[in-house]
Amino acid sequence: MTRKQRRLYFVLLGLVALGAASALILTAISDSLVYFYTPSDLVGKPQPEGRRMRIGGLVQDHSVIRDGKSVTFVVTDLTHGLPVTYAGILPDLFREGQGVVVEGKMGTDGTFLAAEVLAKHDEKYMPKDVADALKKSGQWKEPKAN
Template sequence: MTRKRKRLYLVIGSVAALFVAAGIVLTTFEDNLVFFYSPSDLQEKGVDEDRRFRLGGLVEEGSVVRDGVVTTFRVTDLAESVPVTYTGMLPDLFREGQGVVAEGKLDGAGVFVASNVLAKHDENYMPPEVAEALKKTGQWQGGTQ
């Protein structure tokens, strides 16, 4: 085997190894990527049941029901709403009419099963994703972010 052929095989092998490494990185990145959806986005686009994502909007007035450690409520962007169930302790600032971002996935019945719930931290804050979703529906009443 000549030196040129050895170099050619080495270059081809290196490029192939680079493509395999890039593929592994991209696959891992996609598995860990969590998208944000508003209730209207969820109705329009639909999401696979196995896909984890974040759901954001306002906690619908009169929708919070607590049964021990299980809490059910509805998240709305004032155009559409999605039922949510969460097992665990909710943040102290969680209440009806306030901004919320929940992370989890849909079950077979269309209920969002949250594994994590985040509430706003003071009276002036609205999560940017929630504010943007409300602006898209024309329902945003707050100031500029």
């Protein structure tokens, strides 16, 4: 084997190793991606079962139902609503009319099964995606200046 052939084999072996490492990294990243949606984004679109996602919007007024172990409420972007079920301790700032982001999976019956509920911490904060969705729907209200 000549010196040129050995060098070529090492370069090819390095490229194969780099390709394998890239494939492993991309696979790991795609498994941990969590997509963000608003209720309007999900209307009439079937979602893959078991795929983790985030839903953002406001807790609809008069929709919170506490059932001992779980809480059911509706997340709305003021155009469409999505029922959410959560079994766990809600954040202290959780209430009707409050902005929330819930993370979990879509159930087979169309109810979102939340694994985590995040509530905004004051009236000035709103996740960018939620604010953009509210602006797009025409329901955005500018925060009041102090």
